[in-house]
Each structure stands twice: as structure tokens, then as C-alpha cells.
Amino acid sequence: MVRVSRARGSVTYPARFLLVAAMNPCPCGDGGTPGACRCPPAARARYVRRLSGPLLDRFDLTVRVDPPAADDLVSPGPGEATAAVAARVAAARYRARSRGVMTNAALPASGLDGSVPLDGAAQDLLERHLRSGRLSARGLHRVRRVARTVADLGDTGPIVGAPEVAEALFLRGSRALLLGEEGR
Amino acid sequence: MTRDGPDQRAAAAALLDLPGMTPVRLAGLLDGFRPALAWSAVRAGTHPADPDRRFASAARGLDPGEVGRRYRQAGVDVLLVDSPGYPAALVGDPGAPVVLCAVGDPGVLEARPAVAVVGTRSATPYGTRVASQLGRDLAAAGVVVVSGLARGVDAAAHSGALAAGPGAAPPVAVVGTGADVPYPRENRMLWDRVARSGAVLSEAALGTPARPRVFPARNRIIAALSDVVVVVESHRGGGSLYTAEAAARRAIPVCAVPGSVLSRASTGTNGLLVDGCVPVRDAADVLTAVSLARQGKGMAPPAPVGGGGGAVPRGDRSPAGPPPTDRVQRSVWEAVDDTPTTAETVLLRTDLSLSAVTAASEELVAAGLLTAGAGWWCRA
Numbered sequence: 001m002v003r004v005s006r007a008r009g010s011v012t013y014p015a016r017f018l019l020v021a022a023m024n025p026c027p028c029g030d031g032g033t034p035g036a037c038r039c040p041p042a043a044r045a046r047y048v049r050r051l052s053g054p055l056l057d058r059f060d061l062t063v064r065v066d067p068p069a070a071d072d073l074v075s076p077g078p079g080e081a082t083a084a085v086a087a088r089v090a091a092a093r094y095r096a097r098s099r100g101v102m103t104n105a106a107l108p109a110s111g112l113d114g115s116v117p118l119d120g121a122a123q124d125l126l127e128r129h130l131r132s133g134r135l136s137a138r139g140l141h142r143v144r145r146v147a148r149t150v151a152d153l154g155d156t157g158p159i160v161g162a163p164e165v166a167e168a169l170f171l172r173g174s175r176a177l178l179l180g181e182e183g184r
Numbered sequence: 185m186t187r188d189g190p191d192q193r194a195a196a197a198a199l200l201d202l203p204g205m206t207p208v209r210l211a212g213l214l215d216g217f218r219p220a221l222a223w224s225a226v227r228a229g230t231h232p233a234d235p236d237r238r239f240a241s242a243a244r245g246l247d248p249g250e251v252g253r254r255y256r257q258a259g260v261d262v263l264l265v266d267s268p269g270y271p272a273a274l275v276g277d278p279g280a281p282v283v284l285c286a287v288g289d290p291g292v293l294e295a296r297p298a299v300a301v302v303g304t305r306s307a308t309p310y311g312t313r314v315a316s317q318l319g320r321d322l323a324a325a326g327v328v329v330v331s332g333l334a335r336g337v338d339a340a341a342h343s344g345a346l347a348a349g350p351g352a353a354p355p356v357a358v359v360g361t362g363a364d365v366p367y368p369r370e371n372r373m374l375w376d377r378v379a380r381s382g383a384v385l386s387e388a389a390l391g392t393p394a395r396p397r398v399f400p401a402r403n404r405i406i407a408a409l410s411d412v413v414v415v416v417e418s419h420r421g422g423g424s425l426y427t428a429e430a431a432a433r434r435a436i437p438v439c440a441v442p443g444s445v446l447s448r449a450s451t452g453t454n455g456l457l458v459d460g461c462v463p464v465r466d467a468a469d470v471l472t473a474v475s476l477a478r479q480g481k482g483m484a485p486p487a488p489v490g491g492g493g494g495a496v497p498r499g500d501r502s503p504a505g506p507p508p509t510d511r512v513q514r515s516v517w518e519a520v521d522d523t524p525t526t527a528e529t530v531l532l533r534t535d536l537s538l539s540a541v542t543a544a545s546e547e548l549v550a551a552g553l554l555t556a557g558a559g560w561w562c563r564a
Contacts (some may be wrong), residue, residue: 064558125546163543
């Protein structure tokens with residue numbers, strides 16, 4: 001919701017939105033992969049510093065999109081049909097609705113243990129990322145919800161395992177992706 | 185020597201400090217003039233190398249004694265080209281700076297072989313790893329590692345040299361900024377450690393900030409100080425190729441570390457190899473080049489350190505460990521190159537799901553077999 005308050009009263013508007021954003025990794029656009037970019041490191045740091053860490057922490061999915069190879073442009077291979085993907089998404093959404101929410105993003109944090117039960121390996125993995133500081137407290141809940149969706153898309157059952165959590169963690173690597181941080 | 189007492193050094197520092205002074209102009213002013221005499225002539229507007237009296241008014245507002253004190257307080261020695269303490273390797277070099285500022289002890293360069301380890305600022309994990317290993321093994325073999333304290337390869341080479349422990353040869357840095365202006369800021373600590381252990385040299389006046397022009401210029405000093413120049417990783421047209429060029433003009437051997445032909449950070453170094461530079465894989469290869477270079481100049485080859493012959497370890501050229509036995513982990517590991525490999529590439533090569541690939545890579549990173557970056561992996 002968005003509540004606008006003025007002297008004469010306040011109005012509440014409904015607001016449920018999905019924020020999708022795109023940006024280049026650096027001024028030259030070739031960054032992201034070390035060695036490929038010729039931007040001075042300082043210029044690159046200035047470029048990504050325009051987005052604050054707390055803002056980036058709210059992006060659950062970050063996908064790097066590399067320039068397509070010339071061959072793929074000239075003769076694109078067969079991709080997965082949109083209809084097949086849509087059917088998979090519909091099935092995943094149906095599973096989410098059975099938990100009483102429209103999407104897993106709306107799962108209340110208090111009920112995550114029930115809605116996203118983790119197996120031992122998945123728990124170990126999350127703990128490793130939390131302890132090393134790679135995952136924030138806010139990130140922990142968000143990773144669990146994304147892992148739930150990964151499991152729903154793959155129809156891997158009610159218990160969420162390490163592969164789904166690993167994928168959610170990978171998709172979350174937003175800050176590192178933008179800052180072009182060195183390997184860990 | 186009375187010829188270059190504190191007065192001469194203070195006058196040299198004052199000349200260096202004049203606004204608009206460049207190494208070339210300074211060389212002109214000191215050509216046939218001792219610094220104190222050059223200083224009085226510049227001040228009086230009678231110096232033949234300054235017919236426009238460009239520096240006269242600025243010189244009248246500057247007290248050499250005060251400038252000299254400022255340099256001493258900053259811990260900076262002012263070395264004149266023909267005075268004791270000035271690096272012997274630079275004497276007689278056509279591009280040698282007539283005045284050199286030094287923090288630390290440039291004497292570490294005497295009686296030891298020196299190797300420049302240089303390369304790109306935007307190094308890949310491969311480049312930083314090779315640079316730091318070369319730095320460590322060369323320092324342990326008694327070789328002074330000379331570099332520029334820049335980001336990337338330079339910093340890795342210096343850190344490696346410092347990590348070689350006591351008894352190893354100390355490193356020497358030649359920087360483009362003033363000897364009191366650590367640049368880039370993130371290398372402040374490294375800068376101090378190099379100065380304490382070896383020396384930081386600069387031909388710029390105190391307080392000179394980073395300017396694009398100064399870095400290619402100092403590369404000639406790096407080359408001139410060294411018996412051999414090793415370029416670890418360089419883009420085509422990269423700054424370290426200036427160092428290679430400066431070395432080639434001085435008949436100093438240039439070696440290059442081969443890289444993947446698919447890695448842009450190795451286009452410059454691979455180009456050097458095509459042009460006939462010596463490929464080097466590790467410190468042992470570099471030491472061979474150093475021995476040949478020094479024999480050619482009638483100097484003693486580097487003394488082996490540690491016990492007996494073959495004391496220099498061959499670099500570890502094998503992967504970090506045996507390949508993983510788990511089937512999925514193994515196919516992910518095989519799909520990842522020595523250079524950063526994006527998740528998309530790994531997915532295309534393995535035909536595995538993203539969750540399988542990410543889960544396997546988590547284990548491989550934990551086992552030290554892969555290095556993870558932002559959306560990519562490379563072999564550790």
C-alpha cells in the first residue's frame with residue numbers, strides 16, 4: 001500500500017508491484033567478467049555506487065545477460081516453447097495458492113518453517129552463507145521464498161533441498177554481480 | 185662527498201618542486217649544472233635551459249632549505265644521478281631520472297638481480313595468482329621484485345614478494361605519484377610495507393597526484409632497474425606493454441606468461457609471445473632468463489637459495505587437487521575453464537539444471553576446486 005498523508009487527511013492506495021530493472025555492469029558494458037572490461041576500476045566503482053546496498057539487497061533475482069554470440073543471432077537454435085514455460089509457471093502458481101498466497105513472495109516470514117521446510121543439507125548451506133556474511137537477515141527470508149518457488153517450478157515436493165537453496169542463493173548474488181567483486 | 189651535501193639535495197628538491205617542472209625540463213636544467221648552481225641561475229633568470237624564465241618567479245618564492253626539510257620530514261631521500269645511493273642500474277641509462285625520490289632503502293637493488301613483474305590493473309584470478317606466486321618464489325630466490333604498486337598484477341606481485349618471509353629479497357616499487365601519495369588508496373598498507381621492507385621510488389615531486397601521463401613514464405624506470413621484465417597479463421595496448429617496449433629498447437629480455445587465447449586479459453601477453461618474447465611458466469623459468477641476461481652482461485647469476493641445486497620450486501602447474509569423484513560435481517568442474525566461465529556457459533556445456541549446477545559449485549568452492557565470482561566460476 002501507499003499512504004499519502006496531507007493536512008486534510010490521508011488516502012491509502014493499493015500497491016502491489018513487481019520491480020524489474022536492467023543496467024549495464026560498467027560504463028563500457030563489457031564488465032562483469034574480469035579481464036573483459038577496459039573501464040578504469042574507479043570509473044566502474046563510481047558507476048555501480050549509484051545504487052545503494054540496501055536497495056540492491058531487495059532484488060531477489062539477478063540474471064546476468066551476456067551479449068549473444070554471432071552464431072546464435074544468425075541461426076538461433078530451438079528454444080523452449082513459451083507455452084511449455086507458461087504451463088510450468090501456472091502449475092507453480094497453483095502450488096503457491098494452496099498455501100493461501102498468490103505468489104510465494106507473499107509468504108509470511110513467521111510461517112516460513114512450515115511453508116518452506118528445509119532438509120539438513122539445505123540448512124547447512126544457508127548457515128554457511130549467513131556465517132560468512134554473504135547473506136543478510138533480510139536475504140535469508142527472501143532466499144527461502146525463492147527456493148520455495150524453485151522447488152515448485154521443478155515439482156520437487158514439499159521439502160526444499162540444497163539444490164533449490166543453492167539456485168536461490170545464486171540468483172541472489174546481485175550485489176556481487178554489480179560490484180564485480182573478486183572470487184571468494 | 186662534499187659535492188652533493190644537503191645543500192645540493194635541497195636545491196634538487198626545490199627544482200623538482202617548482203610548478204610545471206617535468207623530468208625532461210629538470211634534466212635540461214641539471215645538464216652541466218650542479219643543483220645549487222642551477223637553482224641560483226633559475227632564480228636569477230640566467231639559466232640557459234630556461235631562456236623564457238618560466239621558473240624564475242616561482243623560484244624566488246621558494247626556500248630550498250625549507251623544501252629540503254619538508255622532504256626529510258616526509259621520510260623521502262632525494263637521490264642525484266651521480267651521487268651515492270642512486271641505483272647503479274639507472275646510471276648511464278638514457279632515460280634515467282636526474283633526481284629520484286626514495287622512501288626506504290634503494291640499496292637493496294645493489295648486488296641482487298632484479299625482475300620486473302608487471303601487468304594489467306584489471307587482472308583475472310589467473311593473473312593475480314600467477315603474479316603473487318612469481319613474486320613469492322622470485323623473492324625467496326633472492327631476486328628483487330620490481331613493480332608499480334598499481335591494482336591487479338602489480339599489487340599481487342608485491343604482496344607475493346612480501347609473503348616470501350624473512351631472508352627473502354625485499355621488493356622495490358616505482359610509482360607515478362609523489363613518493364608520499366599512495367595510489368590507489370586501497371594499496372596504502374601494501375605501499376607502507378614495501379617502503380619498510382624495500383623501497384618506493386618516484387621521480388615526481390612530493391604531493392604529485394595521480395595523472396594518466398605519469399604512469400607510462402615511470403614504466404621506463406621499472407624496465408631500466410630490472411635484469412628481466414615479466415608481463416603476467418596484459419590487454420592489447422595495455423600500459424604494461426610500455427614497460428615491455430622500454431625494456432626491449434634497452435636490450436633487457438622481456439618474458440610473458442602465456443594465457444588463454446580466449447581471455448581478453450591475455451591478448452597483450454600472448455601477442456608478446458607471438459612477437460618472440462620468452463614464455464615463462466614459473467619462477468624457475470624466469471630465473472633461467474635472469475641467468476642468461478646476467479651472463480650476457482658479465483654479471484653473477486642469481487645464487488640459489490635454500491639447500492643445494494634445484495632449490496627453486498617449480499610452480500605448481502597441476503590443478504589444486506584431484507578432480508571430484510561425484511558425477512555431477514565432476515561434469516560441472518569439467519565445464520568450468522581456467523578463466524571466468526559464466527553460469528550460462530556451464531549450463532550449455534553440462535545440460536544440467538541451474539539448481540544442480542549451483543549446488544555442485546557450492547561444494548566445489550567449499551572444497552577449494554573452484555573460485556566463485558559474480559555469476560561466474562573459474563578453476564582455483
